[in-house]
Amino acid sequence: MRIDNIRLLNYRQFRDVEISFTSQKKHDLHLIIGKNGSGKTNFLNALNWCLYGDEPHLSIQSKLLPLLNLNAISSAEEGADINVEVEVRFVKEQVYICFVRKAIFKIFKSEDFPVHQSTEFEATISAEDMNSKILNEEEAKIQLERFIPSGIRDYFFFDGERLDNYFKEAKGQNIRDAIITISQIELLESKIEPRLDDILKELRRAAGRMNPKLDNTTQLLEEAKDRYKNLKKEIQGCHKEIAISKKGMENCDRNLKGVPDIERIEQELHQLRADKKHTKEFIKEYIGKKANILFDSSICVQLAPSFQYSLQVVKEKRINKEIPPPASPVLLESSLKNNQCTICARELDSNAKNHVEEMLQEIKLSSEIANQLINIEYPLKNCLDRLKHNLKELHELTRSIDSKEKELDKIEERMDQIEKILKQCNVENVRKWFEQRKGYEEEHGKKQRQLGVLEERQKKLQEKIAELENEFNEEMKKEVKNKELSKQINFCKKSLEIVTKTKEVIMHETKKKIESKTKDLFFELIWKKETFADIEISDDFDINLIHFMGYSCLGSISAAERELLALSFTLALHDVSGFESPIIIDTPVARVSDENRENLGKVFSNVSKDKQTILLFTPSEYSDDISKEIERIRSNKYVFNLSAAENEVVLKEEKYV
């Protein structure tokens, strides 16, 4: 199914414009080029207005203007009725279906805006070999829903500027809804399932009215089923929150990748500061000790020759007996006087007497000097011993100080490293991410625990429901007059079970198909084939793009890659749904850098081989990078310009030369 022709009459900037999209080439690719404000986005709005009655991409300026073309208003007479009409003609295999929306406005010069009178919407199906058939509004809507359902038109006509936010905004629920629509299980989920459930409740209540016990069981069963429904929603909500917190953790991990553990590092820095202080104090103390030893040693070592000389003198005097042995002159005098040794009381003979007299003479002769010499001996020896000891200690202290200084260098080096790390990473942000991650982790844990509790409750409730249903059935069997009612109840119940099961299987299958097709298309079209490993659609219908290193990288890919993913997903939807509808993109490369425009050009070229693709560019968007890929293969190219008064689009077709 492709758009063959669009006609706009008095719709906003379009006074009377007809655009054909013929395709004789291999590529069904069409371009519309126009500056901002020239009408490109309103062209998209016109399509939406025609098919669905709304204008989802209106700019703030356009919202202030009437739907009716300004020139048409100004040239109309007072009280005249003016039509706004947009016609979109589709074709498939020579069968045309033309949708037309027509709105009538009455002009009153005194009013700011024309007054809306009526709107009609209809469709005409025509073919060569059949009579045309006109469909009224209701029928036209049904037809339209069959190939571009309103709920998923964002996947057919979309604004490229929003593609960057596609997966930020397109949460799992949007994708789930899209899948429900395209697989038509909306039919099952929103209509058949709840209606069968209603009927079943009514039948059970009817049975209850015949038997009070049955009535009681029915009530309990209904209550239990309601609780089960609510529990199911709660569990779904829990799963979602678990997924959100998991994504949050992954996001934080991504931000923190390569970033050091700030808390641990700051603790290390704190410890290093303490170590530095302690080491410095140690060094200072040892330097002080060393200074004292040095001072003392300087004196001793420089005076050492005099010490050594003096000690030599003492030694010689002692050898020469000029320094007497230590003896008391009083004792010696007393011995001579008494002619008796004062110590042993032996009588002194002549030899002994001579000896004592000699000793006394020695002592008397040199007692002053001898004493001086004796007095200096010990301190000087002590000085020299101390000097030797000091030199050893000096050496030890020097080694210790060197070692501590090396330690200090290492501490300061590590502190520098840490301070550099802290400077490089925005500590505030890092702290924030760590805290966020902690928050997500706690939330994740909490929700997991909650899920466990809810699932346990669900299990018990399931058992209770089965028990009540059994009770109900047993009671029904006893009631002979309820045989027919019983048949209907069981039949309805079984049908409901089959519908629910069918719905779930199809959802799952459709999801898997879309996932697989998205993956195939993405990996076929992506230019960085080695970077990504997989695409997953989770049970909550969130899309994940998996990096070859194993993590989800949807949040960190470029705008072009995100656009390609959105495109692949959309094309997968088209493929799986079987809707052979065109794809129309307004400003498709708005957020894409030059180098990737060429890549996207190749992508559009590829896509347009199997699907009508209409792209609306601004002149600056349609740069060489992209035009060199698509100019030579495109079919129609139109340029929108505004008239001099800037209230009307002037259309120009550029044929391919």
Add this chain to the structure above:
Amino acid sequence: MSDVPDRLNIDKKDRDLYNKLDQEEILRFKGGKRTRKEQFLLALSFGLKNNVSKPLNAKEGWFLTKDLNEEDKAILNSIALYNTKSVEVLNRKSEVFKIAEEYAHAGIRLLFDLMNSVQFGSFNKRLELDVINNFNKLSLNDVNE
């Protein structure tokens, strides 16, 4: 025994030099690191080591004799003995003190010049080097025999 003077003196002009020793922490008087006696002994050791002594012109009392301990007295006596090569000097304390004062008078100038000649912050290192070199020249093993 000859009179023991009650104090040791420095030349008046040396006071300024002793004050300037405060530039080096290891020699500093202010702040309580070194006593005047210790500064005096160090100056005197420089004088003796370099074999220079100089009579004092104008004397100024520097510290009291009562501040000398037994070791200090032994040191002064040994210097006088070394200088005169005569044990008799030990009986003449005024001469012992004079010898010490004259060595200190010459030595303070040498110490001051050394202090100024080394790069800022390297005085201790220079002292240490001198101590080690001087120690190595001594033959200290004979001392206690």
Add this chain to the structure above:
Amino acid sequence: MSKFTINEQIIKWIRKNCDSDKDIEEFLLNLIYFEAERTGQWQWKDNYKRMIKNHSNEWGNKNEN
């Protein structure tokens, strides 16, 4: 899936899940086509009840045995 028909997958899985229970299969397929042809709130309740009554009669007899 062709232009204007029900998703074949729905038909396929309804049949499979009915597991040769022809009465329920027929009932559900009729119901699906019924709903597909109509939009908005139509008189579904009476129609549903009528269809259930009709289809369950035979079904009930077979299942009793």
